[in-house]
Amino acid sequence: MKRHIVVPLVTALLLHASPSHTQHRTPTTAMLPAFTSERALAAYLRHLDRGAERTAQPGSMAPAACPGGGTGTASGSAKGAAVIRGRVSAADGTMLRDATVFLCGTTQRVVTGADGGFRVVIPGNRVPAGHRVSLLASRIAYQTAVREITVAPGDSSSVQFTLATSAVNLSSVVVSAAGVAVSNNESVTNTQTAGVDEGGIVKVHGDHLVMLRRGRLFTVAIGDRRLTPVSAIDAFAPGSDGRGAWYDEMLVYGDRVVVIGYSYAGGGTEVGLFDIDRAGRLRHNSTYHLRSDDYYSSRNYASRLAGGKLIFYTPLSVDAGDTTAGWLPSLRRWHAGAGDDEFRPIISPTRIYRPVRALGGYGELTLHTVTTCDLVRPRMTCHAMGVLGPSGEVFYVSATAVYVWVTDGWRRRNEGAGESMVYRLPLDGSAPSALGVTGSPVDQFSFLEGEDGYLNVLVRTGARGHRMWSAEHAGGGVALLRVALRRFGDGGAGAPRSAYRALPSEIEGYAFANRFVGHHLLYGGGSGWGRPDRSGRWTLHTVPISGGPVAELTLPHGVDRIEVMGREAVVVGTDGRDLHFTGIALTGRPRVVQRYVSRASSQGELRSHGFFYKPDETGGGILGLPIRGPARPGYEHLFDESASVLFLRNHASSFRPLGELEAHPEGPDADDTDGCVASCVDWYGNSRPLFLRGRVFAMLGYEIVEGRVTDGRIREVRRVSYAPCRSQVSRR
Numbered sequence: 001m002k003r004h005i006v007v008p009l010v011t012a013l014l015l016h017a018s019p020s021h022t023q024h025r026t027p028t029t030a031m032l033p034a035f036t037s038e039r040a041l042a043a044y045l046r047h048l049d050r051g052a053e054r055t056a057q058p059g060s061m062a063p064a065a066c067p068g069g070g071t072g073t074a075s076g077s078a079k080g081a082a083v084i085r086g087r088v089s090a091a092d093g094t095m096l097r098d099a100t101v102f103l104c105g106t107t108q109r110v111v112t113g114a115d116g117g118f119r120v121v122i123p124g125n126r127v128p129a130g131h132r133v134s135l136l137a138s139r140i141a142y143q144t145a146v147r148e149i150t151v152a153p154g155d156s157s158s159v160q161f162t163l164a165t166s167a168v169n170l171s172s173v174v175v176s177a178a179g180v181a182v183s184n185n186e187s188v189t190n191t192q193t194a195g196v197d198e199g200g201i202v203k204v205h206g207d208h209l210v211m212l213r214r215g216r217l218f219t220v221a222i223g224d225r226r227l228t229p230v231s232a233i234d235a236f237a238p239g240s241d242g243r244g245a246w247y248d249e250m251l252v253y254g255d256r257v258v259v260i261g262y263s264y265a266g267g268g269t270e271v272g273l274f275d276i277d278r279a280g281r282l283r284h285n286s287t288y289h290l291r292s293d294d295y296y297s298s299r300n301y302a303s304r305l306a307g308g309k310l311i312f313y314t315p316l317s318v319d320a321g322d323t324t325a326g327w328l329p330s331l332r333r334w335h336a337g338a339g340d341d342e343f344r345p346i347i348s349p350t351r352i353y354r355p356v357r358a359l360g361g362y363g364e365l366t367l368h369t370v371t372t373c374d375l376v377r378p379r380m381t382c383h384a385m386g387v388l389g390p391s392g393e394v395f396y397v398s399a400t401a402v403y404v405w406v407t408d409g410w411r412r413r414n415e416g417a418g419e420s421m422v423y424r425l426p427l428d429g430s431a432p433s434a435l436g437v438t439g440s441p442v443d444q445f446s447f448l449e450g451e452d453g454y455l456n457v458l459v460r461t462g463a464r465g466h467r468m469w470s471a472e473h474a475g476g477g478v479a480l481l482r483v484a485l486r487r488f489g490d491g492g493a494g495a496p497r498s499a500y501r502a503l504p505s506e507i508e509g510y511a512f513a514n515r516f517v518g519h520h521l522l523y524g525g526g527s528g529w530g531r532p533d534r535s536g537r538w539t540l541h542t543v544p545i546s547g548g549p550v551a552e553l554t555l556p557h558g559v560d561r562i563e564v565m566g567r568e569a570v571v572v573g574t575d576g577r578d579l580h581f582t583g584i585a586l587t588g589r590p591r592v593v594q595r596y597v598s599r600a601s602s603q604g605e606l607r608s609h610g611f612f613y614k615p616d617e618t619g620g621g622i623l624g625l626p627i628r629g630p631a632r633p634g635y636e637h638l639f640d641e642s643a644s645v646l647f648l649r650n651h652a653s654s655f656r657p658l659g660e661l662e663a664h665p666e667g668p669d670a671d672d673t674d675g676c677v678a679s680c681v682d683w684y685g686n687s688r689p690l691f692l693r694g695r696v697f698a699m700l701g702y703e704i705v706e707g708r709v710t711d712g713r714i715r716e717v718r719r720v721s722y723a724p725c726r727s728q729v730s731r732r
Contacts, residue, residue, distance in 0.1 A: 031431035032353035032387065032423075032490055041349040048320040048365065080124030082151035086159040087116040088137050096163065097477070099139035104146070124153035137161035139477065143497060165502055188690050190563075190612050192444060196397055199249025199260055199303035199312075200609050201684050202699055204692065208280035209704065210257055211722070212250040213686060215242055215678035217257060218722045219280040220704055222692070227704055227720040230280035235259045235272060235679065237287040239336050242678030245270055248296070249684065251305045253375045257282065258310055260303045261679070266334070268292040269302075269314055271373070273380060287334040288380060290371065291327075291343060292316050296683070298469045299443045299607070304397050306427060310373040310380075313395045313402060318365040318388070329369050329384050346371065347384040354388045355421055355434045355491025366391045368404045370425050387423045387432055394440065394463075394471075396447035401426045403447060403455070407440045422457075424488050435487055436494030439463065442474040445562075445608075448516035448545075449485075456545055457481045458514050458521060459500075472528050474512045478505040480521060480543060504550060508538045508558070515562035517569040519545055520586050526558025526573045531633045532602065533558050534576030542590040551590040555582055560603065560634075563611050565650060566621060568593070570613075574602050577630050581623075581648060581655055596648055596655035600630040604642025605685045613650075614691035620651040622658065622709075624689025624698070642687035645698035647707075647714050658714040661698035661705040664721070674702070674724045 035041040088099040095116030102109045103120055112118045122133065131150050138144045142163035149157055188209075189200050201212045207223030208230065215235050221228040236242030244265030251258045259272040266289040273285040292314035295302040303312040316329060330343035352367065368389060373382040389406040396403045405422045420440060425432040439459035441447060446458040462476025483499040503523075511528025514521065521543040527533040538558050542551045557580035558573035569584040579601045583594035604610070604626030615621040626642035644660040690697035696714065698705045702723035707714040 031433050032355060034351065034353050034431065035349040038349050041352060042324075044354070045318070045320050045322070080153040082122040082124070082127050082153055083156045084120040084122070084133075084135065084149065084151065084159060085156065086118055086135075086161065088112050088118065088139070088161040088163060089116050090142070091162060091164050096139055096142070099137055099142075099161075099163070101161075102136040102138070104134040104136055122151060127151055127153050135159060135161075137163060139163060142502065186692055188612070188688070188692060190609050192608070193397060193399055196399060197251060197305040198301045198609070199251050199305075200301070201250060201682075201686070202688050202690065203250060203252040203257075205252050205255075205257070205276050205280070206278060208276075209690070209692075209697075209699075210250065210252055210276065211699065212247060212259060213702070214674060214676045214680050214682065215247055216676075216724070217250070217259065217274060217282055219276070219282060220720060220722050221280055222695070222697075227706060227718050229720060229722040231282040232722070232724055233274065233282045233284065235261065236270075237272065237334055238284055240287070240334065241265065245678060246296075246683065247272070247679040249301055249303050251303060251310065252276075253305055253308060253310070256285070256375055258303075258305075258375065260312060262294050262296065263289060267340075269295065269312070271310075271380070273375075286380065288382075289332050289334055289338075289343075290314065290346075290382070291330050292369065293366075297443075297471065299445075299471045300395070301609075301684075308374060308376040310375055311397070311402070311427070312371055313397075313404070314369050314371065315391065315393060316367045316369055316386075317391070318367050320365055329367070329371070329386070331382055346382045347386055351384065352386045352388065353432050355436075357421075357436065357491050365389075366393070366406070368393055368395075368406065368423065370402045370404075372429075385425055385429070385432065387425065387434070389421055389423070390419075394443060394446065396441075396444045396449075398447075398449035400428075400449065403449070405437070405441055405457070421491060422455075424455075424485070433488035434491035435483065435489070436491065437481065438495075438500070439476075439479065439481075442512055442514060443471045445513075445515045448521075450545075453485050455481075455483055455485060456516065456521070458503075458523060460505075460512075472511055472530075476505070478503040478507075478523070480545070482545065501547075503543060504539075504541055504552065506539075508535055509533045511558075511560065513559050513562050515564070515569070516545070517562070517564050518567055518586050520569075520590065521545060522562050522569055522571070522584070524555075524559030524562075524571070526560035528560060528606070528634055530635070532574045532576040532631050536575070538573070540571055540582075540584070542584070542586065553584070553590065553592055555592075556580065557582070560606075561611065563608075563613065563623075565613050565623065566615050566619065570623065570650075572603065572611075572625065574631075579603060579627060583650065583653065583655065585653070593653045594650075594655050596657065598627060598646055601627045601646075602630060602632045603634065604628040604644075604687050606634050607685050610685055610688060612689045612691060618651065620649065622691065622696070623648050623650060624691070624696075626685075626687035626689070626698075626700070627660070638681055638683060641701040645687065645689045645700065645705075647689065647696065647709075649712075656712065658709055658712065659707075661696075661700075661707045661714065661716060663700040663705075664703060664719070 088096045097114045099112045101118045110118045134148045136146045145161045147159045203210045208219045211218045218232045219230040235247040245263035247261035249260040257274040261270045263270040269290040269292045271288045275283045328345045329347050330345045332342040367386045369384050369386040371384040394405045402425045407420045420437045422437050423434045440463035442463045448456045460476045463474040480501045483495045507525035509525030514523035524540045538555045540553045557575040561572040571582045579598040581596040585593040613623045624647045627646045628643050644662040647658040649656045688699040696707045705719040708717045
C-alpha cells in the first residue's frame with residue numbers, strides 16, 4: 001500500500017488524440033489469443049496453480065540456441081559437484097557484467113558480476129553420463145556464444161566467452177518531438193505525447209483554473225484579468241469518509257471534472273465525477289469504485305484523456321487458485337451503504353488475453369488492465385481489456401496504443417535480468433499483440449512509438465518497473481531496443497538480437513533520467529528523490545535513434561530532468577548546492593549551447609508536470625520550474641511547498657533570467673489551517689508554472705500568482721489565496 005510504505009522509504013533515502021499526421025504501420029502477424037469462456041479461464045488458472053508452468057521462460061530466447069540434449073535440472077546436493085568458472089567479455093576485451101550464462105538443457109543460469117566472472121555448480125548426481133555439458137552466454141545487444149566442455153564430479157573447469165556486438169537495424173526514423181501539448185484549448189499540462197492529456201493537479205475549464213489539492217477541488221476565475229476564488233468541494237462523495245483514500249489525478253472534459261484516486265476502504269481505484277458550470281461552480285455528480293491494485297508511481301500518471309474517453313491503466317493481482325469470476329475487474333456506483341455485491345464486471349474472459357508462451361513467475365500473476373470509460377453519457381459506463389503476465393510493469397501511452405512491459409519479478413530478484421514481454425493494446429479496441437523482450441524500461445519516458453512504424457525503448461538489465469518507487473532504483477546495462485511494430489504478434493516470438501544496441505552504462509549519480517527528444521535518446525544520472533549528489537562530474541549521453549556515434553557531454557551537474565524545448569532539449573540538475581539549466585542542441589553534432597545557474601537553489605518539483613515550456617513565434621520560448629532552497633533532498637517537496645517558480649527566456653541559444661514569482665513570504669501556513677481530512681500529502685506535487693492566453697501564472701500551494709513580463713523581467717501583478725476560509729486578493 002503506497003502511502004503506508006513511503007515514509008519509511010523516504011527516511012531511508014533517505015491515454016482521442018487524432019493521429020492524422022502519423023502513418024503507423026499496424027502489426028501484420030497474429031494477435032494474442034483470448035479465452036473463449038469463463039470455464040476456459042478457470043481451467044487455465046488451475047493449470048498454473050498446479051505449477052505446470054513454473055519453469056517456463058517467456059521472454060528469453062537464449063535456451064533455444066542451445067545445442068540438443070540436456071543435462072537435467074541442476075538441483076540437489078553440491079557434494080562432489082562439478083564447478084565451472086569463467087568470464088564473459090566483449091570483443092574489445094571489456095568485461096561484461098549482467099551477462100547471463102545458461103546451463104543448456106536445464107533451468108539453471110547465473111549472472112556475471114562487475115568483473116564479468118561467473119560460477120556454475122553442477123551437483124555430482126546431475127553430471128551427465130558423457131561428462132559433456134554446454135553453456136550459453138547471452139547479454140542484451142550482444143550475440144550469443146555456446147561452449148561445450150567436459151566435466152567430472154568433484155572437478156573444476158574454466159571457460160571464457162567473447163561476445164560480439166549485434167548489428168543494429170538502422171531503418172530510417174521520422175520522430176516527432178513529443179512534449180508540451182499545444183492545442184486550441186491551450187493545455188497547461190506538460191504531456192509526453194502531444195494530444196494525449198494526462199491526469200494532473202491543475203486543468204483549465206473556460207475562464208477558470210481547476211485545482212486538486214489535499215483531498216479537495218477548487219476553482220479560480222481568471223477572466224477579465226481577474227483572480228477570484230469561486231468554488232471548493234471535497235474530492236470524495238458527500239456522506240462518504242474520504243480518510244481511507246488518496247486523490248491524486250484530475251482531468252476535465254466538457255463540463256465534467258474527473259478525479260482519479262485510490263481507496264483502500266473502497267477496495268480499488270476511485271473515480272469521482274463532478275459537474276462544473278460556466279461560472280466555475282462545482283457539484284458532485286457521482287462516484288465509482290473499480291476493483292484494482294494500487295497504481296501509484298513516483299513518475300507516471302495512471303489516467304489519460306482521449307476525446308470523450310477516460311483511459312487508465314490498473315494492475316490486478318490474480319490468485320491462480322481462485323477459479324471463480326469474482327476477482328475480475330468490476331465497477332460499482334457508490335451510495336451510502338453500498339456493498340460488495342453491487343460490483344458488476346466490466347470485462348469478460350473473451351477480452352482477457354495471454355501470450356502463447358508459457359507464463360513464468362505464476363506466483364506474481366497479474367491482470368494488466370486498460371479501462372475505457374465514456375464520459376459523454378450522463379451515467380459513466382466502462383469496459384476493460386486485460387493481458388495476463390507477471391508483475392513488474394512499465395506502461396506507456398502513445399497516440400495509437402497502450403504499451404505494457406512486464407518482467408518476471410521473481411526471476412529478476414533471484415537471477416538477475418528478468419524474463420520480459422511487451423504488450424500492445426490498441427486504443428481502437430482491437431485485439432492486443434505482444435513480443436518477447438529482454439530487460440526492462442525505467443519509466444514511460446523510456447518509450448517512443450515513432451511515426452515510421454517502430455517502437456523504440458531504452459532498457460536496463462537492472463530496472464524494476466515504475467510501480468511505487470521502483471523507477472528510482474534502476475541499474476545494470478543499457479541498450480536501445482528498436483523494433484518494427486509488425487513484429488508484434490501472439491507473444492510466441494521475441495525481438496531479434498539485432499534490434500538491441502548496446503549503449504554506455506557507466507552512469508554517474510544514483511538516479512536515472514531518460515527521454516526521447518526529436519531524433520535522439522538522451523540519458524544520464526543524477527540525484528533524483530535523494531540527497532544532492534556532489535560527485536562533481538556527470539555525463540549526458542545522446543544517442544541518434546537511427547544509428548551513429550553516441551555523444552557524451554560532460555556536465556557540471558547531475559541529470560535530474562530532461563525536457564523537450566522546441567527542437568532542442570534542456571537538462572536540469574544539481575551540483576549539490578546550485579541548480580543548473582543546460583540547453584542541448586541536437587541538430588548536427590549534439591552540443592551544449594547555453595547554460596544558466598540558479599544559485600543556492602534546488603528543484604521544488606520532481607514530477608514531469610512541474611516543468612512547462614511555452615514556445616513563441618520567434619522559435620524561442622519561456623520555461624518555468626518551481627524551485628526551493630539549496631541542497632534540499634528531492635523527497636522534501638512532498639511535504640514542503642516550493643518557494644517560487646523560476647522563469648527563463650530561451651532566445652537565440654541563450655537563457656535569459658526573467659525572475660521569479662514567489663510564494664507569499666508572510667502569513668500563516670495554510671496547510672496547517674485548511675482542515676484537511678483526506679489525501680493530505682501532495683504526492684503529485686503542489687506547484688506549477690502556468691502559461692495561458694498570453695498570461696503567466698505560478699501555482700504555489702494554495703496561492704495563484706500572476707506575473708507580467710516587461711523590459712525583460714517578470715513582475716507580480718496580482719495574487720490570490722484559494723485556501724479554505726482564507727481567500728483574499730492582493731495587487732501590486
